[in-house]
Amino acid sequence: MxxxxxxxxxxxxxxxxxxxxxxxxxxxxxxxxxxxxxxxxxxxxxxxxxxxxxxxxxxxxxxxxxxxxxxxxxxxxxxxxxxxxxxxxxxxxxxxxxxxxxxxxxxxxxxxxxxxxxxxxxxxxxxxxxxxxxxxxxxxxxxxxxxxxxxxxxxxxxxxxxxxxxxxxxxxxxxxxxxxxxxxxxxxxxxxxxxxxxxxxxxxxxxxxxxxxxxxxTNVPHEDNELSFMEEQRTGAFITTLVESEFFSVFKYVLDGAGSFKQDSYFQLFSVIDGEATMTVGGETYKVHKGDHFILTSQIEEFTLDGDATIIVSHP
The missing domain is CATH 2.60.120.10 (Jelly Rolls)
Incomplete structure (x- = not known):
């Protein structure tokens, strides 16, 4: 599917x-x-x-x-x-x-x-x-x-x-x-x-x-985690790696046009927190808006996003 x-x-x-x-x-x-x-x-x-x-x-x-x-x-x-x-x-x-x-x-x-x-x-x-x-x-x-x-x-x-x-x-x-x-x-x-x-x-x-x-x-004493945000400019998106841990990895996608992406995990969770975009998967196009949440399964190898939106993406 x-x-x-x-x-x-x-x-x-x-x-x-x-x-x-x-x-x-x-x-x-x-x-x-x-x-x-x-x-x-x-x-x-x-x-x-x-x-x-x-x-x-x-x-x-x-x-x-x-x-x-x-x-x-x-x-x-x-x-x-x-x-x-x-x-x-x-x-x-x-x-x-x-x-x-x-x-x-x-x-x-x-x-x-x-x-x-x-x-x-x-x-x-x-x-x-x-x-x-x-x-x-x-x-x-x-x-x-x-x-x-x-x-x-x-x-x-x-x-x-x-x-x-x-x-x-x-x-x-x-x-x-x-x-x-x-x-x-x-x-x-x-x-x-x-x-x-x-x-x-x-x-x-x-x-x-x-x-x-x-x-x-409770952890005693408290220790802050050192986060080093990695930033990557791609065609159609600016992607920030927010964290990569043993439990999950989380990214922020800021879309500013059209870009092609690959499935690089078992599956990915997407939450649109601002704006809107079109997503093309397997030849089908979907409108995604602020407040939408969806999963791209492992059977989706490639997808495109085109629009002006901010999306939080995560995977285990």
């Missing part, structure tokens, strides 16, 4: 969500507190469904399970990646994710750890996020958490549109108010909450914290 798999997003209401997913991408969202668009997902907690072609109406996990040839027989029991767009209308909880070993021991055999990365699509002037901490030992980390010394513990970073952050498992982090992000991550929904600003939901309840697990899995 040489056609792309276009996917129907799933939306998640969150206490910190807003309406940017509708305003920016024209999605039909469930409420004014919609925080997450699960754009490409085969996770049990949110299944994308194919919108077109031979597999129309079938969930991505079923396609993955029943048609491994579409994904180059990539060796993983479950689809390995999850692409989201997050609307942080308010601060997210301060949290940390486990690695694969800890997740499989404590959360079940089919749950990955969660290394992720963020591309800042947009943010308010002066916006920031929490990335890392200042504790030097695990005892100091535990003391500062138990004592509520959040201003001393948490490391804040100012951000701008176009910034990129690689967030390995074990990194204390939080998106903050006024931030719109495309997130590429391992296919995991395991989060250990460290601090939630003592806020309550509509029923007056605070959200659960997971302090023992968080202290256990």
């Amino acid at each position: 040489t056609e792309p798999l276009f996917l129907q997003p799933i939306f998640k209401e969150r206490i910190w969500g807003g309406t940017k997913l509708k305003e920016e991408f024209h999605y039909e969202i469930p409420s004014s507190q919609t925080g997450e668009c699960w754009a490409i997902s085969a996770h049990k907690n949110g299944q994308s469904v194919v919108e077109n072609g031979l597999y129309e109406g079938i969930s991505l996990d079923k396609v993955w399970e029943e048609h491994p040839e579409l994904f180059g027989h990539y060796q993983s029991e479950v689809f390995p990646l999850l692409t989201k767009i997050l609307d942080a209308n308010r601060d997210l909880s301060v949290q940390v994710h486990p690695d694969d070993t800890y997740a499989q021991e404590h959360e079940g055999d089919h749950e990955f750890g969660k290394t992720e990365c963020w591309y800042i699509i947009d943010c308010e002037p002066g916006a920031e996020l929490i990335f890392g901490h200042h504790a030097q030992t695990r005892d100091e980390l535990e003391h500062m958490i138990q004592s509520g010394k959040w201003d001393d513990l948490l490391r804040k970073v100012h951000i701008n549109p176009g910034d990129f952050f690689y967030v390995p498992s074990g990194t204390i982090h939080a998106l903050c108010e006024g931030t719109l992000v495309l997130e590429t991550q391992q296919s995991s929904d395991t989060t250990y909450r460290v601090y939630d600003y003592d806020r309550v939901d509509a029923e007056g309840n605070t959200r659960d914290l997971h302090l023992d697990q968080a202290i256990e899995v």
Whole structure:
């Protein structure tokens, strides 16, 4: 099959969500507190469904399970990646994710750890996020958490549109108010909450914290990752390699005309975050617009893109 798999997003209401997913991408969202668009997902907690072609109406996990040839027989029991767009209308909880070993021991055999990365699509002037901490030992980390010394513990970073952050498992982090992000991550929904600003939901309840697990899995001391963005000018596109890791590689394509490209992985995930373009695959032409998400399978060896668009591309 040489056609792309276009996917129907799933939306998640969150206490910190807003309406940017509708305003920016024209999605039909469930409420004014919609925080997450699960754009490409085969996770049990949110299944994308194919919108077109031979597999129309079938969930991505079923396609993955029943048609491994579409994904180059990539060796993983479950689809390995999850692409989201997050609307942080308010601060997210301060949290940390486990690695694969800890997740499989404590959360079940089919749950990955969660290394992720963020591309800042947009943010308010002066916006920031929490990335890392200042504790030097695990005892100091535990003391500062138990004592509520959040201003001393948490490391804040100012951000701008176009910034990129690689967030390995074990990194204390939080998106903050006024931030719109495309997130590429391992296919995991395991989060250990460290601090939630003592806020309550509509029923007056605070959200659960997971302090023992968080202290256990947090990297101490925090270390920043050195990212070296590789840039390549091709006919029709300027391509930036944002990260290449053991879990995923992520690229930004800025299209400025027509270009031809080759499938250089088992399969590739595409998210159009601005503009529009035409994509030609196997002699068929498809219009792609801001807010579209699709997979190019391993059976697509070559494709062309023509337009004025920004696309985030990833593969395992």
